[in-house]
Every structure is written in C-alpha cells, then in structure tokens.
Amino acid sequence: MADWRNPPKLYIPGPVYVRPDVLEQLSRPTLGHRDKNYAQLHGEVVDMLKKVLYTEQNVFLSTSSASGIWEAGMRNLVGENDTVLCTMCGAFSDKWADVGKACGKNVDELKVEWGQPVTTEMIDKKLAAGKYAAIALVYNETSTGVTNQLYEVAEMMKAKYPDVLVMVDAVSAMVGLPIHFDKLGWDLVLASVQKCFAIPPGLAVAAVSKRALEKAKTVKGRGYYFDFVEFAKMAEKNQTPTTPAIPHIMALHYQCTRLLSEGMENVWNRHATMASYVQGWAKDRFGLFAEEKYASKTLTTVKNTRNIPVGDVIKSIQSKYNVAFGNGYGKLKDVTFRIAHMGDITLEDMKQLTGWIDAEIGAQ
Numbered sequence: 001m002a003d004w005r006n007p008p009k010l011y012i013p014g015p016v017y018v019r020p021d022v023l024e025q026l027s028r029p030t031l032g033h034r035d036k037n038y039a040q041l042h043g044e045v046v047d048m049l050k051k052v053l054y055t056e057q058n059v060f061l062s063t064s065s066a067s068g069i070w071e072a073g074m075r076n077l078v079g080e081n082d083t084v085l086c087t088m089c090g091a092f093s094d095k096w097a098d099v100g101k102a103c104g105k106n107v108d109e110l111k112v113e114w115g116q117p118v119t120t121e122m123i124d125k126k127l128a129a130g131k132y133a134a135i136a137l138v139y140n141e142t143s144t145g146v147t148n149q150l151y152e153v154a155e156m157m158k159a160k161y162p163d164v165l166v167m168v169d170a171v172s173a174m175v176g177l178p179i180h181f182d183k184l185g186w187d188l189v190l191a192s193v194q195k196c197f198a199i200p201p202g203l204a205v206a207a208v209s210k211r212a213l214e215k216a217k218t219v220k221g222r223g224y225y226f227d228f229v230e231f232a233k234m235a236e237k238n239q240t241p242t243t244p245a246i247p248h249i250m251a252l253h254y255q256c257t258r259l260l261s262e263g264m265e266n267v268w269n270r271h272a273t274m275a276s277y278v279q280g281w282a283k284d285r286f287g288l289f290a291e292e293k294y295a296s297k298t299l300t301t302v303k304n305t306r307n308i309p310v311g312d313v314i315k316s317i318q319s320k321y322n323v324a325f326g327n328g329y330g331k332l333k334d335v336t337f338r339i340a341h342m343g344d345i346t347l348e349d350m351k352q353l354t355g356w357i358d359a360e361i362g363a364q
C-alpha cells in the first residue's frame with residue numbers, strides 16, 4: 001500500500017534521491033529574508049554557483065520549479081516584435097515552445113522525432129533562413145534520454161549568429177554535464193534543484209548574461225514574479241524580490257560546498273561512470289533508445305526490446321525493495337523505461353537496481 005511517509009528510494013529522473021544529511025539542512029532555523037544572515041547565505045550560494053557554472057555574470061535563485069524560468073526566458077528575452085526559435089526533441093523542449101506561445105511570443109519551431117537530437121547543421125540551416133532574436137535549446141531531453149551537442153552548437157552560434165540570444169534548459173544536465181556558461185556564450189541557463197543537485201523540489205537556479213539583462217530592460221510585459229530586472233536589482237543586496245525558499249537555499253549551500261570540494265570535473269566523471277555502467281547493462285539486456293553518441297550521462301532510456309511489461313516490473317520491484325525507477329515518458333510509456341543516474345545516486349545503487357531488474361525478467 002502506498003504511504004507517503006515511507007516512500008520508495010527514487011531512481012526516477014527527478015525528483016531524485018536526497019541524502020539524509022542534505023535533508024537535515026532543510027530543518028535549520030529560518031532567517032529573515034531581509035536580514036544580514038540571509039544576505040550572507042545568498043551571497044555565498046551565488047558565489048559557489050558561479051564556480052559550478054563557470055560564470056562571472058548573474059546568477060539568480062527563483063522560488064519556483066524550473067518551468068518558472070522557462071517563462072522568465074520567454075518574457076524577459078523575447079520582445080514583442082521578435083521571433084524565438086524553439087528547438088524541440090521531446091516532451092520538455094516541446095513544452096517550452098508552448099510556454100512561449102502562452103506568453104504571447106512569436107514562436108518558430110524546429111522539431112525532430114523523439115529520440116533524435118537537434119543537430120548543429122539543422123540549427124544553422126534554420127537560423128540562416130530566418131530572422132531570430134533568440135533560440136531555445138534543451139541540453140538533455142529527459143523524456144527521451146538524448147543529450148544535444150550544445151558545445152558544438154555554441155561554437156557555430158558564436159561564429160555565425162553572435163546576436164541571437166541563447167536560452168538553454170539544463171534541468172537534467174546542470175551539475176551532471178559540463179556547463180562553462182561564459183565560454184559557451186549562453187545568455188540563459190536554467191535548472192531546478194530536484195535533479196542533479198539532489199535537493200527536494202522547490203527552487204530553481206538561473207545564470208543570466210549581462211547582455212540578456214540589458215535586453216530585458218527593453219522588453220515590455222516582463223510580468224512581476226519572474227522579472228530578471230527585479231532579480232538583478234535585489235541581487236546587488238544579495239536578496240531576492242520575494243521571500244525565497246530559504247530551507248532549499250541552505251540545502252543548496254551544502255550541496256554546492258560538496259560539489260566544489262569534489263571538483264566539477266570529478267562530478268561530471270562520476271556521472272559518466274554511472275552512465276557507462278547502466279548503458280552497458282542496457283545494451284546487453286535490451287537496447288538504448290538514443291543513438292549511443294547522444295545517450296545521456298544523467299539518465300538512460302532503455303529500449304524495451306524484450307517486450308517486458310514495464311509497469312508490472314516497476315511495480316513488482318517497488319513492492320519488494322521499495323525503490324522506484326521510471327517508465328517511458330508519455331507516448332514512450334511501454335516501449336522504453338528510464339533509469340536516472342544523477343545526483344547522489346551511486347554506482348553501487350545502479351548495480352543493485354539492474355540486478356533486481358535482471359532477477360525480475362529472468363536475465364543475467
């Protein structure tokens with residue numbers, strides 16, 4: 001029987017498993033958000049995030065899920081006479097385009113089949129043919145397990161379309177995959193903390209370039225809650241425009257401290273090691289849904305080549321071991337399943353889980 005007080009350990013692609021010592025950070029005494037104590041906390045977290053993201057530009061903390069920053073990107077960086085090119089390769093990037101339309105923006109679509117990446121060539125061709133003020137990209141499409149080659153895209157953009165603002169959804173990538181924000185020349189990168197930061201949901205992180213902020217000042221209808229200009233004004237005092245999720249920011253302080261002491265290269269390698277193990281297992285027993293070159297290092301989407309009853313297997317393993325992994329997303333529900341290897345999940349966890357799946361399906 002389901003009981004939220006005794007939930008399964010999460011191997012789904014977000015929210016992910018949170019360590020007990022991280023959970024403890026959420027129960028510290030609260031602070032007044034206009035007090036010096038809070039400003040100290042805020043300043044320290046932002047300084048650490050700048051190191052995590054390799055940026056010297058703006059870093060904002062938003063008390064929302066990542067979707068709030070989707071909206072912020074559209075409302076702050078895309079003006080009324082602008083067109084934004086939305087690149088779409090799965091459920092999340094599809095949704096970001098919907099958000100743009102819901103904000104009343106002119107959205108043009110570059111869409112590929114689920115499971116395919118959006119390539120540099122496709123983007124180049126599209127940008128050459130139209131006039132775009134901004135482009136929306138997803139680094140790691142969580143619904144399909146595809147990682148787009150955004151370092152390559154960035155080089156092309158810097159060389160050929162330096163005036164187009166680059167907005168990147170890195171929700172399931174940030175921390176797990178490299179992000180050198182300034183070097184990439186991006187203008188917005190966003191993530192929520194319940195993915196690779198391994199914190200409970202309730203907070204989002206955004207890096208915003210200086211030129212994006214200048215652009216925002218010229219855009220009408222930025223709204224209230226996600227106005228980057230307000231965020232920037234309050235950031236000067238190490239504050240946020242409205243009362244933030246202070247417990248989450250304390251947990252983020254703790255996690256950033258851990259990440260930086262491990263070293264970002266080591267953190268990325270740790271994710272790559274887990275990915276390589278899970279992908280190897282998946283190829284042996286089933287197949288990979290994504291082409292290997294594009295297979296994500298933070299989650300693996302397994303192609304259900306054995307036609308196992310995915311829902312039943314997940315249910316059975318959950319009832320025996322109280323762990324949960326993911327079925328396929330949306331239309332991929334039964335033809336794939338997803339194992340997340342992001343955040344504080346370990347290689348040992350992965351070996352245990354794949355062993356349990358093997359036992360369940362009678363493979364070895």
Ligand SMILES: *Cc1c(COP(=O)(O)O)cnc(C)c1O
Pocket residue numbers: 014065066067068092138140141142169170171172192
């Ligand atoms: C989880 C996810 C989102 C949505 O994030 P929320 O924090 O739920 O708003 C968006 N994009 C990607 C790629 C995701 O994995």
